[in-house]
Amino acid sequence: MKKNILLTTVAAVVLLFGMNSCGNKEENNTSEATTVAPAANPSAGGGAASVKDDDSQPNIVKVASGSKDHTTLVAAVKAAELVDVLAQSGPYTVFAPTNAAFDLLPKGTVEGLLKPEKKADLQNILQYHVTTSMYSESMFRDGLKLGMANGGSVVISKKDGKLMVNDANIVGHVAASNGIIYIIDKVLLPTQ
Amino acid sequence: MKHTTKITSLFKRGILGSLLLTTIVVGCKHSGKNTAVIGDDAASKVYVAPGKYDDFYLFTSGGFSGQMGVYGLPSGRLFKVIPIFSQNAENGWGYSEETKPMLQTSHGFVPWGDSHHPQLSRVDGMYDGRWIFINENNTPRIARLDLKSFTTSEIIEIPNCAGNHSSPYCTENTEYLIAGGRFSIPVPNKDVPISTYKENFKGVLSLVKVGPTDGKLDLAVQIVLPPFDYDKVRGGKGPSKDWFFVTCYNSEKANTMLEVNASQNDKDFVLAVNWKKAIEYLNAGKAKEMNTPYCHNKMDESTQTATSETLKSEKMLDPKDCPGMLYYMPCPKSPHGCDVSPDGEYITASGKLAAMIPVFSYSKMAKAIESKTFDGDVEGIPILKYDAVIAGVVQKPGLGPLHTEFDDKGYAYTSMFLSSEIVKWKLGTWEVVDRIPVYYSIGHLCVPGGDTKKPYGKYVIALDKITKDRYLPTGPEECQSAQLIDISGEKMKMILDFPTIGEPHYAQAIAADMLTKNNQKIYKLEDNKNPNAIKSEAESKVVRKGNEVHIYMSCIRSHFAPDNIEGIKLGDVVYFHLTNLEQDWDVPHGFAVKGNNNSELLVMPGETRTLKWVPDEVGIVPFYCSDFCSALHQEMQGYIRVSDKNSKVELKWSLNEQK
Structure with a gap:
């Protein structure tokens, strides 16, 4: 009986302590888990992107986050709640527009898309930059059609050593643990 | 304040205190993620007191272990690993003289198998608790397990087949099991250049008859098909009970780098197979004789000794001779999952690469067949017009839709591989009503009774492909993992993670009392x-x-x-x-x-x-x-x-x- 009381007391103390330390997260996640969003992973902070692992090759999220030229893309991926998706096993091929590529869009476009009410549009655009399978450069042939995560498709062109996806130039690539990132100079816009 | 109330009420339940404590402490220690989706009273929902029984048996395939795991729900406790396709030095399965013949194949003794889809036997679309079947992918076989003794009774090899993956799903009354291959190969197999795939390779579906009283398996008939990859299948029920529905990808007929070359077409197919017609054509003498050897291994109950018999005769139907037996329904983007709603009217088919879940209507399919609403053909097999057979579409449900199971309240639950979540949607309105993240990369999912006419509902079990950081780490090879989610309320609530054997590829669950009443305690x-x-x-x-x-x-x-x-x-x-x-x-x-x-x-x-x-x-x-x-x-x-x-x-x- 004494033991039981002791256990209960300790339990209560630890519980309270535990809740203080992660109370915020719990609230955030509860609200997100109960929201019916149109797509993607609602578990910000608890999904694949939060796996602590400094030994493996960096995944797409970590590689992109480390690039100074892709801060707009990274912000957009966060706003669209695609961070955990891109940290999953994939494998993915991601076409990653640079900050300069986003700057080519009409003024105010990016800011507009980052608004919460535009999340579905943003997701549609970003998912148009992602496909499953890891396409190495040698797998790209002229005219190859790739089905993208949003349901649309892009076309690869390969002429005179110049590689393009739709009307964007592919200017380089970076390997990641769960796929490959092709850096592009234009944002790909899905056709409706 | 809210928390205090919660604690008090939980501690009133006495013994639950320490269990709850563990859950929450672990949750907070580790980035707080468990608290994200765990139901408020998760501990009480999964707690089975010492000496008490679970409500359900859960049978999970062992994947690359070749075996089957038997668990209790809701506790997630592992009771037994039943050896089937792999030798098991732990009890002598496949080593003892009595059991060695069970692993005999036309290739000789094969000590390992890859088991994927457990399938409980049924009567009138409801589990009867007599047997559970499971396929072997690699060296195509089907096993029948006896649910009195929880042992393997019979294994039959499937000839002219490779990658026996769309298997061994059954008809409403377990009259037949179907077996199809994810690989097409030359039929009969022969030495040809791989580049002649389109001319020389064929798909084959097999119907295996199940003895109504003894469960004995018998290869009844095979059907030769275009060289697609036949991935998943379900038997119809109710109005659709005469049919099987099989997803096909690689309609491109690629033989290399399928990850690119089998993803080129915007639509692949669901193949509808009228198995009753196939049997009629067999009985009418339409089948041609083939002579590929295959083994049939049986454990004799009274001698407790297995025998292996090599058979060399199978009957092959050519669709050209069998009008009305097969129809293709166009289906977006390399479909894998294929599932039939409890009332037998809706067929869902999901491709990992599709941004939607198409739902086909059986009644519309029947009408389209009657009115010959075709959109071309594949090697003489009519293609039904997509618009004529589609009932509805779940739009943008998530990324990488795979498999669907159903509850008792008119909802469907679809696993999303890429976005790693389960999405709940309503049959008929196709609207997404809830979603829950799972950890990580879910493949199949299981609702107890979820493929019967009257699902038990209550839970959905996520069968995950990746475990990563969910448990205390154990080196590069982590345990495999399943997750129990409470679906009794409006919102799904995760209540338990539990490790499993092998790859828990698919699972089926049955009410415990269906089996406990017949359990065999000794051999007389x-x-x-x-x-x-x-x-x-x-x-x-x-x-x-x-x-x-x-x-x-x-x-x-x-x-x-x-x-x-x-x-x-x-x-x-x-x-x-x-x-x-x-x-x-x-x-x-x-x-x-x-x-x-x-x-x-x-x-x-x-x-x-x-x-x-x-x-x-x-x-x-x-x-x-x-x-x-x-x-x-x-x-x-x-x-x-x-x-x-x-x-x-x-x-x-x-x-x-x-x-």
Whole structure:
């Protein structure tokens, strides 16, 4: 009986302590888990992107986050709640527009898309930059059609050593643990 | 304030305190993620008090282990791993002479298999608790397991098939199982350039008849098909009970780098197979004879001994001769999952690469067939017009939709591989009503009874492909993982993670009392017709037949009879025929011989098992009981004297012989 009381007391103390330390997260996640969003992973902070692992090759999220030229893309991926998706096993091929590529869009476009009410549009655009399978450069042939995560498709062109996806130039690539990132100079816009 | 209330109410439940404590402490220690989706009273929902039974049996495939796991729900406790397609040194499955024939194939003895889809037998679309079937992918086979003894009763090889993945789903009354291949190959197999895939390769679907009373399997008929990859299948029910629905990807007919080349077409297919028509065509003599050898292995219940028979005749139907038997329905983007709603009206088919879940209507399909609303054909098999068969579309449900199961309230649950979540949507309105993240990369999912006419509902089990950081880490190879989610309310609530064996590829769950009432506790000694059985210690003996020595041995708490054996010589091949004389529940005996290049044996009460041993050195060799059986288990042992090849030591055996 004494033991039981002791256990209960300790339990209560630890519980309270535990809740203080992660109370915020719990609230955030509860609200997100109960929201019916149109797509993607609602578990910000608890999904694949939060796996602590400094030994493996960096995944797409970590590689992109480390690039100074892709801060707009990274912000957009966060706003669209695609961070955990891109940290999953994939494998993915991601076409990653640079900050300069986003700057080519009409003024105010990016800011507009980052608004919460535009999340579905943003997701549609970003998912148009992602496909499953890891396409190495040698797998790209002229005219190859790739089905993208949003349901649309892009076309690869390969002429005179110049590689393009739709009307964007592919200017380089970076390997990641769960796929490959092709850096592009234009944002790909899905056709409706 | 809210939290305090919660704690008080939980602690009122007394014993739950410490369990809850563990959950929450772990949750907070580790980035707080568990608290994200765990239901408020998760602990009480999964807690099964010591000595109490779970509500459900959960049967998970062992994936690359080749076996099947038996768990309890909601506790997630593992009860048993039933050996099926892989040798199991732990109990002698595939090592003992009685069980070795079960792993025989047309390629000889195959010690390993890849088991994917458990399928419970059923009557009128409801589980009957008699058998569970499971496919083997790699060397195509189907096994039937008996749910009284939880053992493998029968394994049949599927000829002319490769990658037996769309298997072994059954019809509404378990009349037939279907088996199809994810690989097309030449049929019959022959030496051709791989680049002639389009001309020379074929898909094959098989219908395996199930004996209505004894469950015995019999390859009834096969159907030759265009060279697509036939991935997943479900039997219809109710109005659609005469049909199977099979997803097909690689309609591009690619034979290399499928990850690119099989993803080019915007639509692949769901193949609708009228199995009743196939049987009619078979009976009408439309099938052609083929002669690819295949093995049929059966465990005889009375002799407890398996036999393997090689058969060389199968009947092959060509769709050209069988109008009305097959129809293709166009389906977006390499569909994998294929599932049928409880009322048999809706067929869902999801492709990992599709941004939607198409739902086909059986009644519309029937009308389209009647009105011949076709959109071309594939090698003479009509393609039904997409718009004429589609009932609705779940738009943008998530990324990478795979498999769907159904509850008892008109909802469907679809697994999303890429976005790693389960999405709940409503049949008829196709609207997404809830979603829950799972950890990580879910493949199949299981609602208890989720493929029957009346699902139990209550839970959905996520069968995950990646585990990463969910448990205490164990090196590069982490455990496999399943997650239990409560679906009794409006919102899904995750209530338990539990590790599983192999890859928990798919699972089915059945109410516990359906099986507990028939559970077999012992094998009756008087019914043991194993030719090498002995029914008492007095019958124990050692018999030499040339260089073969047969030791007819019994065991009972806590000795073997005989336990001293002399006169074994180098060059002999020794067979221990061990009968367990116990007639008491849960008293198996083990048997292990020093240096044996073989497994141990576990022998159930009333059972006889035979272990082969080839002695390799002169001297004394001990043997003992390896399953802790009794207070004097450690005393349960014996000696064998091994003499030189030319020794004159006489064959002699004894128990308790005093000098």
